[in-house]
Amino acid sequence: xxxxxxxxxxxxxxxxxxxxxxxxxxxxxxxxxxxxxxxxxxxxxxxxxxxxxxxxxxxxxxxxxxxxxxxxxxxxxxxxxxxxxxxxxxxxxxxxxxxxxxxxxxxxxxxxxxxxxxxxxxxxxxxxxxxxxxxxxxxxxxxxxxxxxxxxxxxxxxxxxxxxxxxxxxxxxxxxxxxxxxxxxxxxxxxxxxxxxxxxxxxxxxxxxxxxxxxxxxxxxxxxxxxxxxxx
Numbered sequence: 001x002x003x004x005x006x007x008x009x010x011x012x013x014x015x016x017x018x019x020x021x022x023x024x025x026x027x028x029x030x031x032x033x034x035x036x037x038x039x040x041x042x043x044x045x046x047x048x049x050x051x052x053x054x055x056x057x058x059x060x061x062x063x064x065x066x067x068x069x070x071x072x073x074x075x076x077x078x079x080x081x082x083x084x085x086x087x088x089x090x091x092x093x094x095x096x097x098x099x100x101x102x103x104x105x106x107x108x109x110x111x112x113x114x115x116x117x118x119x120x121x122x123x124x125x126x127x128x129x130x131x132x133x134x135x136x137x138x139x140x141x142x143x144x145x146x147x148x149x150x151x152x153x154x155x156x157x158x159x160x161x162x163x164x165x166x167x168x169x170x171x172x173x174x175x176x177x178x179x180x181x182x183x184x185x186x187x188x189x190x191x192x193x194x195x196x197x198x199x200x201x202x203x204x205x206x207x208x209x210x211x212x213x214x215x216x217x218x219x220x221x222x223x224x225x226x227x228x229x230x231x232x
Contacts, residue, residue, distance in 0.1 A: 002191070002230040004223055005177065006214060007035070007201035010042060011049035013214040017204075020219020024053040026090055026118075026199070031210045033062035035120075040080040047085030055118060056081045058091040058108055064122040066093045066104055078111040088112070090147065092119035098127025100135045109141050118145040121180055124152045129161075137171055146172075147199055149180030159186050166193040184225055191229035198226045 006017040008025040017025050027043055028035035035057050043056055058078055060070040078089060089112045093101040100123075109117060119136055123146060126132045136146060150158025150165070155178065166173035178190050179199025187198065202208035204218040 001196075002226040003177070003197040004219075004226050005055075005179070005197070005199045006204055006219060007031075007199075008046060008054075008214065009210075010213075011045045014046045014050040014052065014054075016214040016216040017219055018050045018052050019216040020204070020214075021223035022052060022219055024055065025050070026055050026057065027086070028057040028090075031201070035059065036061075037074065037077050038081075040077075040084040043081055043084040043086060053087040054085065055088040055090050055116075056086040057120070058089050059120075064092075064094045064125050065096070066101070071104055071107060074108060075111045078108065082115070086115070088115045088142075089117040090120050091117065092122040094122050094126055098125070100126065100132045102135060102139070105139070109139075109143065113142055116142045116144045118147050118177065119143060120147045121149060123148050124150065124158065124180065133165070133169075133172060136175070144175065145177045145197065146175045147177045147179050149178070149182075154181030155179075155183065155186050156181055159189060162195065163189055163193040166190070166195050170194065184222075187225055187229040191226070196230050198222070 003023045005024045006022040008014045008027050014025055027038045029038040030036045036059050058074045091108050093104045095101045123132045149155045150162035173194035176195050177197035177199050178195055182200055204214050205212040
C-alpha cells in the first residue's frame with residue numbers, strides 16, 4: 001500500500017491529516033526556512049491530538065550543512081522530542097564538498113536509535129547525488145526513507161531523474177519518498193517506476209499557502225490518488 005506523509009505544523013494540521021487518511025506526519029517548524037526542528041511542547045500537543053506515526057525534523061538552519069555546536073543542540077533536541085512522543089526523525093547534511101556528511105548522520109542516528117529516520121532533501125543539493133545514494137544504501141541502521149525530489153528545483157525538474165533511479169535500483173525505489181513540489185501528475189510515473197511513498201505539504205493546504213491549515217478534504221483526494229496510482 002502507498003504511504004502518504006503530510007507535513008504538520010500544529011495539532012490542527014495533525015487532526016486534519018488523520019481525518020483525510022494520511023499514514024504519517026512530518027512535524028516541522030518555520031517553513032519559511034524550509035522546515036526546522038519543532039518545539040517539544042508543540043510536538044506533545046500533536047501527540048495528544050493524533051495516533052498517526054510522527055517524524056520530527058532535526059535541522060537548525062535553512063541550509064544543508066551543520067556545525068558541531070548545532071549538532072550538539074540537535075542531539076539534545078532529539079531526546080526532548082522522543083520524550084514528547086515522536087516515532088522517528090528527519091535529518092541529513094552535506095559537508096563542505098557537497099558529499100553526504102556521514103559523521104553528522106551517524107551521531108544523530110545513534111541518538112535516534114532504535115527509532116527510524118528519513119534522510120531529507122539535502123540529497124537533491126549534493127555535488128554527486130549518485131555517490132550520496134551509494135553511501136545511504138550502505139548506511140544501514142534504522143535509516144528507511146530518503147525524501148527527494150530528484151532536483152534542487154523540485155519534482156517538476158527532477159521527476160525523470162527519480163523515475164530512472166527507481167526503475168534501475170529496487171533498493172533505492174523502496175527508500176524513496178517523493179516530495180518537494182509534488183503535483184498530482186507526478187504520481188502515476190513515479191508509482192509505475194516502483195515508488196510507493198509520497199510527501200505533501202502545501203498541496204494539502206488551500207491555495208498552497210503555509211498560512212492556511214491542512215485541509216482534510218485535500219488530504220483525502222491525495223490519499224485516493226496515491227492509492228490508485230500504486231494499486232497492483
